[in-house]
Amino acid sequence: MKARWWTAAATTLALAGCDKEPTKLDRLAEAAAAPPTPTASAPRPPPIPMAPAITVDDSACTVNGEEVLFLAPDAKDRIAALLTGKPLVEGKVVAFDAVREAKTPRVAAVVFALRKAKAKGATIHTSMRDRSMGELAVSFSHGAVTECTPAAMIRKDGSIAVWSAGGGTAQTFTKGFAGPDLTLGTEGLRKASAACGSTVWALGADDNITWGLTFDLAMRARGEADAGTGGIKATETVLLNEAPVAGRKVDVP
Secondary structure (H helix, E strand, O other), X not given: OHHHHHHHHHHHHHHHHXXXXXXXXXXXXXXXXXXXXXXXXXXXXXXXXXXXXXXEOOOEEEEOOEEEEOXXXXXXXXXXXXXXOOOOOOOOEXXXXXXOOOEHHHHHHHHHHHHHOXXXXXXXXXXXXXXXXXXXXXXXXXXXXXXXXXXXXXXXXXXXXXXXXXXXOOEEEOOEOOEOOHHHHHHHHHXXXXXXXXXXXXXXXXXXXXXXXXXXXXXXXXXXXXXXXXXXXXXXXXXXXXXXXXXXXXOOO
């Protein structure tokens, strides 16, 4: 009888224990055992705008991996279409790489396309004769070209012609043993610039002249290739879209 009483009492206490309020420790244990509540994934930040990657060789211009052959009759417009609306183009100075072996009109076509895409200017990276990398800033301030603005070009025979953008007799510096005579050519350009208040000078070349030679003339004129002579008075370079005719008025759009 006594054993039955103890059994009944134990059962009663056990039932009472089941009915009691859960303690703080009980709640913590339940929380730890519960599966994690799924949380909404944080939105990814927008991608950082990147300027288009542009490279130029003698056969094509490549924009972000898409190639436009210069042999295409609408090459300039197709390049412009690839650049229009791209991040960091409109209102910006856009950099691109051009190999020395590309003909000068190829590089001029890309500059034209950038102007059409409403870029502010261009920076052209090209290796120099000593294989270091040079950088030429090209201005789109074509409205600053005046009648006395100095113009210089490399002709088909490798000679350098210097004259005023409004037209007039061109001074010619014949080709040297190692190519265009950059020393005499830039000296003539320096004198023409000193006689005019224009802040820009026009640069061009015949269709057969490689960009490397044109680039060398521009760099020498700026005074970086020959630090002892200093740069010309005009501080901005305008690259002409078409090969000019020495002595005639320069066609600047």
